[in-house]
Amino acid sequence: MKTADDLSDFGHDPWWVILLKAVLIFLVLVLLTLFNIWWERRVVARMQHRIGPNVHGPFGLLQSLADGAKLMFKEDIIPTAADRVVFITAPILSVVPAFVTFSVIPFGPEVKIPFTDTYTRLQLTDMPVAVLFVMAVASIGIYGIVLGGWSSGSTYSLLGGLRSSAQMISYEVAMGLALVAVFIYAGSMSTSAIVDAQDDLWFGLILVPSFVIYVIAMIGETNRAPFDLPEAEGELVGGFHTEYSSIKFALFFLAEYVNMATVSALATTLFLGGWRAPFWIDSFWAGANQGYWPVLWFFGKVLFFIFIFIWLRGSLPRLRYDQFMAFGWKRLIPVSLAWIFAVATLRVARLEGWFDQRNLLILIGAALVVFLGLFFVGEKTPEDDATAVAVPVTPRAGGFPTPPMPAGGAVRGAAAPLTFPTRPVGSAAGTATGTATATGPEEN
Numbered sequence: 001m002k003t004a005d006d007l008s009d010f011g012h013d014p015w016w017v018i019l020l021k022a023v024l025i026f027l028v029l030v031l032l033t034l035f036n037i038w039w040e041r042r043v044v045a046r047m048q049h050r051i052g053p054n055v056h057g058p059f060g061l062l063q064s065l066a067d068g069a070k071l072m073f074k075e076d077i078i079p080t081a082a083d084r085v086v087f088i089t090a091p092i093l094s095v096v097p098a099f100v101t102f103s104v105i106p107f108g109p110e111v112k113i114p115f116t117d118t119y120t121r122l123q124l125t126d127m128p129v130a131v132l133f134v135m136a137v138a139s140i141g142i143y144g145i146v147l148g149g150w151s152s153g154s155t156y157s158l159l160g161g162l163r164s165s166a167q168m169i170s171y172e173v174a175m176g177l178a179l180v181a182v183f184i185y186a187g188s189m190s191t192s193a194i195v196d197a198q199d200d201l202w203f204g205l206i207l208v209p210s211f212v213i214y215v216i217a218m219i220g221e222t223n224r225a226p227f228d229l230p231e232a233e234g235e236l237v238g239g240f241h242t243e244y245s246s247i248k249f250a251l252f253f254l255a256e257y258v259n260m261a262t263v264s265a266l267a268t269t270l271f272l273g274g275w276r277a278p279f280w281i282d283s284f285w286a287g288a289n290q291g292y293w294p295v296l297w298f299f300g301k302v303l304f305f306i307f308i309f310i311w312l313r314g315s316l317p318r319l320r321y322d323q324f325m326a327f328g329w330k331r332l333i334p335v336s337l338a339w340i341f342a343v344a345t346l347r348v349a350r351l352e353g354w355f356d357q358r359n360l361l362i363l364i365g366a367a368l369v370v371f372l373g374l375f376f377v378g379e380k381t382p383e384d385d386a387t388a389v390a391v392p393v394t395p396r397a398g399g400f401p402t403p404p405m406p407a408g409g410a411v412r413g414a415a416a417p418l419t420f421p422t423r424p425v426g427s428a429a430g431t432a433t434g435t436a437t438a439t440g441p442e443e444n
Contacts, residue, residue: 007190010126021124025102033257034064040310047314068250076246080420081153090151091251094144097137098258104130105265106192108275108294123192130191131179134266141255142168149240160239164223164230170328171220177336178213181343182270195274204271209339211271213332218263222256225313229321264305272301
């Protein structure tokens with residue numbers, strides 16, 4: 001009999017099987033990205049009573065491929081003030097971890113490879129701490145965004161990178177805490193063992209608070225609307241990727257959509273039974289969880305989470321940054337800690353027989369009510385506090401809310417221009433040409 005961390009099915013594949021799995025994972029993620037971009041544009045267009053992509057290919061399915069090809073052939077511009085090495089490395093540092101995280105995601109059970117006599121698991125590899133491996137590798141992608149914003153030499157890009165680092169650190173804490181309850185119930189951090197532990201009942205049904213916290217955190221982790229503050233075009237032009245163009249610009253968005261698939265696949269694995277058939281189809285169809293059918297169930301659940309990403313983007317406005325950070329630190333993290341304590345207590349109580357089944361259900365219901373109630377408890381605002389005493393502030397005292405003004409009054413006019421080192425002009429003809437070009441529009 002296998003234990004929770006028995007990984008004897010892995011590590012015995014021939015080299016060509018490992019290579020085949022790696023290539024298939026890469027191709028699936030690239031094709032899924034192209035489909036998700038098309039699907040997002042079509043769904044949001046339908047929500048806004050538009051048509052969306054419908055020209056290139058059947059139903060416009062080749063529109064994403066055309067956009068990718070266009071970006072590849074666009075001019076690649078590197079700003080003069082940019083750190084060239086870091087500027088080029090940052091997109092690569094974002095996209096590579098996004099692909100690596102899929103190496104421990106189970107797509108299905110053991111199957112026979114067509115046209116061969118070889119049997120293998122539909123999973124590249126597994127390890128006793130596979131979920132922690134996913135979290136660790138996904139965190140490396142943050143460096144790509146931060147370094148991309150810093151190396152651009154642009155204030156807007158730098159602010160977008162700093163926002164992204166603070167946002168991802170904050171919501172990774174809540175995401176990690178949401179997974180603790182899953183580890184307690186599964187008794188393992190292995191992805192394949194967690195899927196096997198959900199043979200009878202999905203963790204998303206019995207660990208609803210953890211599921212809700214994870215879904216909120218995964219949206220903040222991937223910089224998606226309404227949490228797309230590092231890319232807020234109303235404040236930061238384009239955020240961390242403002243100065244990027246051509247293929248490097250495309251790599252950032254490839255990383256974003258692959259990360260969407262990664263967190264969706266992890267949510268499917270940890271909370272919705274992984275590749276197991278939904279709606280207990282296997283109870284009346286014995287072959288539902290055999291062969292290649294589980295791949296269909298797995299990607300159906302992943303696309304369900306992708307649809308949630310798209311739905312939120314077309315429905316909700318962007319939050320203020322202080323609201324977003326306060327929600328993560330003052331709501332999600334305290335609720336996650338309280339829920340972990342409750343789950344651990346109830347788990348021990350059930351194993352030790354402290355309560356009967358009825359009392360246990362009552363306690364779970366009360367915990368859910370308290371959990372939902374905490375989300376509706378608002379903070380005290382100045383409008384709500386009618387008894388607040390206004391503190392007089394001298395107009396130029398230098399204290400909040402009146403900032404100190406310059407001694408000579410407000411500064412008017414344009415800001416001082418930026419100066420960059422330029423190469424010496426090689427010939428007088430080039431100088432004359434440049435002068436004529438610069439003065440041409442004025443003469444017209």
